[in-house]
Amino acid sequence: MPNIRTASELQRNMNAIYDLCESTKEPVYITRNGRESLVVMDAKAFDDAFDLRRRVLEHEMRVHDALMRSQEEVESGELVDFADIRREN
Structure with missing residues (x-):
């Protein structure tokens, strides 16, 4: 199941998103207004x-x-x- 977070979560808690990307090596989908907007992934x-x-x-x-x-x-x-x-x- 994909990791999905909101743009607000990304703004409020970027370190948690970094940690999630780093630990899972899976992309995190960022939504804005309920729609997928960005994908953040460990480099x-x-x-x-x-x-x-x-x-x-x-x-x-x-x-x-x-x-x-x-x-x-x-x-x-x-x-x-x-x-x-x-x-x-």
Whole structure:
């Protein structure tokens, strides 16, 4: 369950919000007029999450590039049919 606090709580008791972020490593959602307005998060936890996101994106791009190269090989006729390979063996 997400940590939710009001903007008034943040103003009145910022140290408690700091402590909550630091101890849980989870984001704290700050609401204003009953709606989510900000997200406050421990800096190290944020950096770790952002780094993970970057690494996942890099992996996805490598997979995408490999798929595109494969598609180009199919379209140019560079691939050998699996049945042909089996017949050769």
